[in-house]
Amino acid sequence: MSDRFTITVNDTHEVSAEPGLPILDSLRNAGFTMRFSCRNGVCEICKTTLLAGSIRQRYPELALQLEAGQPSSQIFACTAVPCSDIQVRIKGLLRPGEIQVKELVCDIASVEQLNEEVYRVRLHLPVTGRQATEFHAGQYLELILPDERRAAFSIGSAPDFSSDIELHIRCTPEGELSVAIMDHLKNSPSVKIELPKGECYLEASQLASDKVIVLAAASTGFSQIKSIAEHLLANQVSNPIHIYWGARVEADFYLEKLPLQWASEHTNVHVHLVVSEPGNSPGWSGRSALLPDAIVADFDHFENVEIFTSGSPGMVYALLDACELKGLNEVQMHADVFAYAPRK
Numbered sequence: 001m002s003d004r005f006t007i008t009v010n011d012t013h014e015v016s017a018e019p020g021l022p023i024l025d026s027l028r029n030a031g032f033t034m035r036f037s038c039r040n041g042v043c044e045i046c047k048t049t050l051l052a053g054s055i056r057q058r059y060p061e062l063a064l065q066l067e068a069g070q071p072s073s074q075i076f077a078c079t080a081v082p083c084s085d086i087q088v089r090i091k092g093l094l095r096p097g098e099i100q101v102k103e104l105v106c107d108i109a110s111v112e113q114l115n116e117e118v119y120r121v122r123l124h125l126p127v128t129g130r131q132a133t134e135f136h137a138g139q140y141l142e143l144i145l146p147d148e149r150r151a152a153f154s155i156g157s158a159p160d161f162s163s164d165i166e167l168h169i170r171c172t173p174e175g176e177l178s179v180a181i182m183d184h185l186k187n188s189p190s191v192k193i194e195l196p197k198g199e200c201y202l203e204a205s206q207l208a209s210d211k212v213i214v215l216a217a218a219s220t221g222f223s224q225i226k227s228i229a230e231h232l233l234a235n236q237v238s239n240p241i242h243i244y245w246g247a248r249v250e251a252d253f254y255l256e257k258l259p260l261q262w263a264s265e266h267t268n269v270h271v272h273l274v275v276s277e278p279g280n281s282p283g284w285s286g287r288s289a290l291l292p293d294a295i296v297a298d299f300d301h302f303e304n305v306e307i308f309t310s311g312s313p314g315m316v317y318a319l320l321d322a323c324e325l326k327g328l329n330e331v332q333m334h335a336d337v338f339a340y341a342p343r344k
Ligand code: FES
Pocket: 035, 036, 037, 038, 039, 040, 041, 042, 043, 044, 045, 046, 047, 076, 077, 078, 079
């Protein structure tokens, strides 16, 4: 009989238990992160709830066999070894690649107006935060006002240069929350944030060399795309990178010289600025189209393409539908919209 059992954690993850090893070691070897210290059953930091299955614990000495439905029992992951398939619950467990969400107070380093409505805000992470905070390229943060109102913004800088965090904030007179946020950022020395959040991110180290990357942004969605692009360039990936940035009119673009500079310096980077209302863009000689139409027109098929996109739900789902007609599978497209505005 095999002595390799399965550890089911928090009802969602299944990890193979390595023979004779405590639960803590099997989880860590599988890339999970959890709190531990003494590794001897003394400090109690690794307290784990056993829901079902049998374990033998070295210290404090304990042998337990729980059937599903029996009352749970507290054990220590550092000294408890599975003797069968087991189910456990562990608070604060982070799956591989997951980064702990933190609340931090940051200095507001600068506020710069980029066009009529968009501001670039640089936040300086506190020293302790800078050491401990990480995020993945493409994730977002929540900015928390003193009255506890919150707003989510994509992080517009790459984690590879993380001493400052950059945000692109659109502020319009009719947007009450955006006005309150900009008022705070312009007139206060610091702001509270919570990060990192979001599942639409890319890690250069996990990127297969044969993938074609499409980064598609509408309006200030460029912030998220900028973070991913700068991360890929910082890690010198050679995959083809196609950046599409759509705006209603030319005046809505900002920092547009930056992606054009990436394209001039890297032969694998291709940039497409697309305006959807050329009649309202005097002097615009560039490409005119709806963003999804422009992207679909440029590809015969979407095999081996991964799309990261940031924009309104309407734009994202229009792009998904159009790309699926040319062979894209939904799993090849990544967008925060899928989490906050799922299609029924
Ligand atoms: S790490 Fe101290 S009791 Fe498990």
